Amino acid sequence: MAIGFIGLGNLGKAITQRLTEMGEEVIVYNRNKDKIKDLPYTIASSPKALIEECETVFMCLFDSLAVNEILSMENGILSANLKSKTIIDLTTNHYETVLNFHYAVNDKGGDYLESPVFGSVAPALQGLVTIVTAGKEEVFNACKPLLEKIGKEIFFLKEPSSASKMKLINNLCLGSFMATIAECTALGEACNIDKAKLLEILGVGGGQSLVLKAKTQKLIDEDFSAHFSNDAINKDLHCLQDLAYSLKRPLYTAAVPKELFSKMKMDGKGEEDFSSVYQLFK
Known part of the structure; x- marks a missing residue:
């Protein structure tokens, strides 16, 4: 069927x-x-x-x-x-x-x-x-x-709802990793380090992650056609804040990534891939 x-x-x-x-x-x-x-x-x-x-x-x-x-x-x-x-x-x-x-x-x-x-x-x-x-x-x-x-x-x-909670928790890692990788990339370029070489080194060093592996070529080419959009990660991090509030727990590392992706959405880049947060740092 x-x-x-x-x-x-x-x-x-x-x-x-x-x-x-x-x-x-x-x-x-x-x-x-x-x-x-x-x-x-x-x-x-x-x-x-x-x-x-x-x-x-x-x-x-x-x-x-x-x-x-x-x-x-x-x-x-x-x-x-x-x-x-x-x-x-x-x-x-x-x-x-x-x-x-x-x-x-x-x-x-x-x-x-x-x-x-x-x-x-x-x-x-x-x-x-x-x-x-x-x-x-x-x-x-x-x-x-x-x-x-x-x-x-x-x-x-x-x-019921535990899978949704787990997805939001996972996306805290996702958004945080992407924001850090984007900032590292822009900082390295400011030091006159070739971007492709910089990302290669990060990929075997402290930046090694599924996120970097998936987004390296997008960062090199600055091709931000959406695979996972700024709108989507922004929405998920807002839901995560609701979850933390309901548990009466602070979220320390989630606040900055959420606002970075909110800024991308405010700037009219919500439909771009979330790797485009790199543009804020560049």
Whole structure:
């Protein structure tokens, strides 16, 4: 049976391409129809029509507001009979709002797996992303073979919202690493060190990381076409602050990266790749 997929942004397109290459038939829905009219997939007329045709539907959307719209809109997912249906939500959701999605889908007889993706376009195309899932364990076990077609590392955390919290914590590392690498790059250039050589040395020294490996060429070429946008990391770091506030805990190292990416968004660079924060330091 075909797999449904909702949300064909940068990451969503990469994952649907991967699913197709792994032999899955994919039917898609996107709120902006113009963005998918040239893609080689059958296009459903609505989320309801999509889930009526597919037993399993992925969602890969920008935020919880978008997920709520897909669920609750006219002819949305919740307007369908969800018995024996599974929603695998790859979105990075707000850790509180995602609980509502669990309840809403489960109350309609369906199953909801909160499954945020760790990784961006390049690893997604190769099936190398990490996926952390929360929900019913038996549903996770049934879906794991499908998840393994798009992810290399798959983790299960039973408690609803724990996967979303883990994704936000991970993105504190991501945003902090990127900001530090960007500042190091600009500082090295100010010292008249060749940028490519500087990044090569950082890559075997203190800067060695998945972030540097993924973004070295973007920094050299100053090609900031989005794999993971400033808007997205900014949103995630704001959600992380909400999480820390709810726990009555300070966040020391998260504050500066959040404001750096807020500045990029304010400067009209929200849709650029988050490696473009380098421009602030340069």
